[in-house]
Amino acid sequence: MVESAAVLFRERGVQGTSFNDVLEHSGAPRGSIYHHFRGGKTQLAEEATQWAGEFILASTAAALAEDDPVAAFESSRRWWTSVLRDSDYAAGCVIVAATLEGEREPSVRDAAARAFQAWESVLRDAFVNRGIPAARARSIATLTIAAIEGAVIMARAERTAAPLERVSDELETLVANALRGEAG
Amino acid sequence: MVESAAVLFRERGVQGTSFNDVLEHSGAPRGSIYHHFRGGKTQLAEEATQWAGEFILASTAAALAEDDPVAAFESSRRWWTSVLRDSDYAAGCVIVAATLEGEREPSVRDAAARAFQAWESVLRDAFVNRGIPAARARSIATLTIAAIEGAVIMARAERTAAPLERVSDELETLVANALRGEAG
DNA sequence: GTCTATACGAAGATAGAC
DNA sequence: GTCTATCTTCGTATAGAC
Numbered sequence: 227m228v229e230s231a232a233v234l235f236r237e238r239g240v241q242g243t244s245f246n247d248v249l250e251h252s253g254a255p256r257g258s259i260y261h262h263f264r265g266g267k268t269q270l271a272e273e274a275t276q277w278a279g280e281f282i283l284a285s286t287a288a289a290l291a292e293d294d295p296v297a298a299f300e301s302s303r304r305w306w307t308s309v310l311r312d313s314d315y316a317a318g319c320v321i322v323a324a325t326l327e328g329e330r331e332p333s334v335r336d337a338a339a340r341a342f343q344a345w346e347s348v349l350r351d352a353f354v355n356r357g358i359p360a361a362r363a364r365s366i367a368t369l370t371i372a373a374i375e376g377a378v379i380m381a382r383a384e385r386t387a388a389p390l391e392r393v394s395d396e397l398e399t400l401v402a403n404a405l406r407g408e409a410g
Numbered sequence: 411m412v413e414s415a416a417v418l419f420r421e422r423g424v425q426g427t428s429f430n431d432v433l434e435h436s437g438a439p440r441g442s443i444y445h446h447f448r449g450g451k452t453q454l455a456e457e458a459t460q461w462a463g464e465f466i467l468a469s470t471a472a473a474l475a476e477d478d479p480v481a482a483f484e485s486s487r488r489w490w491t492s493v494l495r496d497s498d499y500a501a502g503c504v505i506v507a508a509t510l511e512g513e514r515e516p517s518v519r520d521a522a523a524r525a526f527q528a529w530e531s532v533l534r535d536a537f538v539n540r541g542i543p544a545a546r547a548r549s550i551a552t553l554t555i556a557a558i559e560g561a562v563i564m565a566r567a568e569r570t571a572a573p574l575e576r577v578s579d580e581l582e583t584l585v586a587n588a589l590r591g592e593a594g
Numbered sequence: 595g596t597c598t599a600t601a602c603g604a605a606g607a608t609a610g611a612c
Numbered sequence: 613g614t615c616t617a618t619c620t621t622c623g624t625a626t627a628g629a630c
Contacts, residue, residue: 239510241425244605257614259607266606316513325567326423326510329500339567365576372560372577373553380556383509383523392549393556400584428623441596443625450625 279341462504463525
């Protein structure tokens with residue numbers, strides 16, 4: 227049910243997804259919602275955000291453990307491209323959707339912040355372990371996440387994965403240069 | 411009224427903003443909505459998106475006309491930082507909000523796509539005019555927009571402008587290098 | 595053009611039976 | 613735990629008077 231919520235949130239946003247939508251998508255029984263989610267829709271949104279954050283974190287960590295950062299970027303690019311294509315460019319990132327929930331539900335936004343920070347940490351550590359100075363490593367980690375998220379949004383608007391491809395190319399070049407010790 | 415809608419959309423999203431909210435914020439008379447916006451909320455969202463796109467386009471073009479691209483980035487950074495700070499990190503970008511409206515209102519999403527493309531064009535042209543090859547210029551333009559939009563989202567989640575600062579630093583370094591003819 | 599009143603539907607949440 | 617029924621609120625949109 228949390229997974230269904232995540233799938234729907236990334237296509238329709240948190241505000242655009244009703245409890246009924248989640249029930250229908252997950253096949254969960256109607257009467258049991260407020261047993262499992264005493265906090266109502268807010269709690270569901272928090273848990274879906276956390277779930278998505280952990281998914282991205284695990285995927286990123288696994289890719290970084292296997293390959294060098296540039297190769298890991300490739301697997302990330304492929305994953306986001308398939309998410310976009312398979313949804314006809316309707317799906318984005320759950321953490322972004324949770325952030326946009328913003329003022330209405332601070333706890334959901336805070337869950338998104340934790341997901342972003344964990345994601346940034348695992349990237350930063352990978353860069354540091356490969357010899358990039360800590361401050362620079364953090365900047366590149368932030369840039370990576372921001373650029374991917376922004377590119378996914380642009381891809382949804384323009385209904386083509388091209389923005390994500392261009393952004394990924396630039397990111398890979400930048401990271402490859404940084405790994406060789408260059409400034410930019 | 412379009413301006414009020416834009417202000418509210420960037421804080422609460424399109425779905426999270428009601429017609430009543432716009433009326434209250436703008437002080438517009440209640441009975442005249444469907445005279446001016448026959449297409450209802452959809453039309454209002456389209457016009458607000460177009461308005462925001464033209465605003466960003468004009469600001470960017472003006473900054474690029476006065477200074478070199480790196481200096482123009484500085485003015486962009488300052489503008490976004492003040493938007494975030496002044497709203498207590500509640501406000502983001504109208505075009506992003508319009509994109510997230512997505513499947514529900516294709517015409518709104520298309521207006522967002524046009525805004526992104528116009529923005530990208532003016533950046534790309536500025537880079538080309540300063541000697542960066544066309545393909546690379548376009549990639550950097552896409553990266554710039556994606557990274558700024560992503561950084562604004564991260565800033566809202568984390569309630570600090572720090573992500574935007576780090577991303578801006580990286581972007582300025584990258585563009586400065588590209589202007590000197592380097593690869594990354 | 596602007597007003598009030600209202601129709602209509604959707605969504606979150608709760609109550610109480612099984 | 614799960615069901616049906618219902619309460620309440622809210623949002624879009626329309627109708628008809630001024």
